[in-house]
Amino acid sequence: MPGLDTQYMLDLLPVLLKNLPLTLFMAFVGMGFALILASLLAIVRIVRLPVADQMVVVFISFFRGTPLLVQLFLFYYGLPQVMSFLTAIDGVTATIMGLTLHFSAYMAESIRAAIVGVDRSQWEAAESIGMTRSQMMRRIILPQAGRIAAPTLVNYFIDMIKSTSLAFTLGVTEMMGAAQKEAAGSFRYFEAFLDVALIYWVIVEILSFLQRRLEARLNKAFAR
Amino acid sequence: MTCTAGISVQGLSKAFNGTTILNGIDLTIAPGERIVIIGPSGTGKSTLLRCLNFLDRPEAGTIRVGDLSVDAAHASKTDILALRRRTSFVFQNYALFANKTAKQNIMEALVVVKKMPQAEAERRALAILGEIGLSDKADAYPASLSGGQQQRVGIGRAMALEAELMLFDEPTSALDPEWVGEVLELMRRVAAQHQTMLIVTHEMQFAREIADKVIFMEGGRIVEQGPPSQIFDAPQDPRTREFLRRLG
Ligand SMILES: Nc1ncnc2c1ncn2[C@@H]1O[C@H](COP(=O)(O)OP(=O)(O)OP(=O)(O)O)[C@@H](O)[C@H]1O
């Protein structure tokens, strides 16, 4: 292909991949927090906790109804202005916060649907032997809901990994930021960003493969 | 009265959306007694059992099990948990925990509710699996068991609670005919251990054989009760006669 410097692309790959751990770090930490937060939000919605329920509805509506990029800017540039103790917030922290809140809003809805999707007989059987609400949730309902929700949650994780690239707009040197810097020196923008695209693509393909394996396993679970 | 053994129910009432389903049920059950409830569909038999276990919440009435007395209108969470630990429930559709093996289904009540140490609970669960004839299925998940096997585990799970009252809501109605016999056989063995049982069933032959007392319910009330010989051979109330006549 005329004009495409493949040698440059190859040489640049390891430079970009040095920043992959940071990308994965933000995605995994964000996913961990998002799962915890989303489960809490889902439970608040299911037990219709007064007041908290309404607050969760607004929370979910806001974080689903506004762009992630806008949310990140609000946290990174906006929050320190109104909450002075946050002056020290760095780009990585702001990104993780943004990813957590944004994706927990989506994940809360699929976790809620999965919990409600657990057969009524399972709730009644747990009640009938005298389990408390929290025992019932932990031991019977959430494990079954987890199976229902798992494929969707993996999709959100894939989405989250790709969204970490937005951290670049907060001055974080992850893969996208590194590519930008390199390209600014070499003027090889196309090659640099194509490299980034290829790296994401491969990661997502690996995850999709694992997701299919997971689904196959979940489908035959509980059937031994 | 100072007698605290056995079970008594007084004035138990339940409505769904303004429709009265249970209309002041009074019931006394002696320790070890086996009572079978019969009656037309939609009469409130399941609702009565579910209210005794608080799966449905009665609006009024008192439920006394041994020395525990619960006023339905003012039942606290603690009351409800205490009552559930003293009454076990066998469901028509088995309702085994889908994410637990047969052994774990039985252990669940022991470990979580009775706070038994893991090892002891496991020994007890294996003993119960032996009693229900499913030792070889200890590690099988419900989805891989036949209907009859699932219901036997359902009964085993209820046995584990060692409740003062065992409630059976049509335990064989969802079963293919080929599995009914083994479940009834297990219930006979449970009865032989002097377990107090309250059973809703359409198996009239079984009712006649196992019951100390048969209750005929209609329209949310107890119409007639007595020993099986009276209810089946010489029913007093015309509604009982009509019901039995239509069964053929
Ligand atoms: N959760 C509920 N909400 C509203 N109505 C209900 C509910 N559960 C039961 N009912 C109604 O209460 C009545 C009694 O139902 P119940 O299941 O106790 O009858 P049953 O005697 O067990 O009948 P069957 O022999 O068919 O099992 C029925 O008319 C039923 O429609």
Ligand SMILES: [Mg+2]
């Ligand atoms: Mg019924």
